[in-house]
Amino acid sequence: MKLRELRAERGVTQDQVADAVQVSKSLIAAFETNRLAPQQDTATALDAFFGTGDEIQKLSTEARKNRKPGPSWFRPWRDVEETAVILRYFQATLIPGLLQTEAYARAIFASTGMLSDDEVAERVANRLERQSAILDRADRPTFAFIIDAAALRCGPPEIAKDQLLHLADTSARSNILVHVVPDSAGLHPGRNGSFALANMDTGSAVGLLDDFYEGRVIAEPMRVTGLERTWQTIAGFALPCDQSRDLISKLVNDYDDPATKLAQVQP
CATH class of the missing domain: 1.10.260.40 (lambda repressor-like DNA-binding domains)
Known part of the structure; x- marks a missing residue:
């Protein structure tokens, strides 16, 4: 370049x-x-x-033209993200990749202990590029994110607070819906793992299942329907958008509370 x-x-x-x-x-x-x-x-x-x-x-x-960043297994899903009219993501343990700050993404990749500094930098750059390409699409698809409350408290305070502020700001966009599953929900189907769903303008739908090593795109109708049913069940446990934003704001404020800061350093 x-x-x-x-x-x-x-x-x-x-x-x-x-x-x-x-x-x-x-x-x-x-x-x-x-x-x-x-x-x-x-x-x-x-x-x-x-x-x-x-x-x-x-x-x-x-x-x-002939190049998409990221691992080869993820490229089919990138094609889906660039053309879908509705995109839905459920995350049980982390903030969804599309909503991560640069510092949060870097901490996630570095925490594996298996990547060099250059590899971490490249993966962070890929993630930021994906965010720009998908969230800022000119045709404005609808995004829905459901995040387990446990994921909101994951990460060191100096990174987590900025991540929550970014999450609250992003959730204010008219085409981005952010729902939080509160701790009071207890056990729910989402505890089995994170996944995503995409609806295309043709009426078809595809899914993405996360794995420890890689994800896989699911196109078989019966399995996609299973993911749809799981999404609907999890959505039933999730808070509405305004209450979810209030919960995120409360967690942000907790980082400024001296009592909370003291609790964070207790063994």
Whole structure:
């Protein structure tokens, strides 16, 4: 990508470019090393910033033609995410990938202990690129996220608080619904694992099941129907959007409560 050359010519830093086009520094670094190609809106913003007409847009379009970031097993689901009209995600233990902050995603990948610093950086960049590509789609699909309350309390305080603030901000978008399953729900089908569902404009639906090593796309009608039934059951335990947002806000406020801070450091 010509981005590094342009940046050197203009004498600007990665941070300055990132701020100008409203993406993270990690994404700018990934663009410069050809690990990722900017999406159309980001490429347009970069052309405007550098005054390069549509040069970066053309380069990014060509680079994206035969390449999707992320592991090979995930690419079919990326195709689904880019065309679905309704996307639903249930997460039992973590904040969904599409709603993660950069710091939270980095902590998740680093916690495996099996990735080098460069591999962690690349995976974080891939995740941020996916967020930009899917959440900011021009045709505005409907997103619904159900998150178990336990996932909201996962992570060190300095990361978790910012993650919850980001979650609350994102849930304010009109096409993004965030529901929380409270602790009072007890045992429910979602305890069996996380999954996602996508409805296409053709009327068909597909699912994605998480695994320890990788996920798999589910297209068999009977299995998709099973995921649909599980989703509906979990949704019955979840709080409405406004109450979910209130719970998230309460957890944010708890991080500023001295009593809560003291409890967090107790053995």
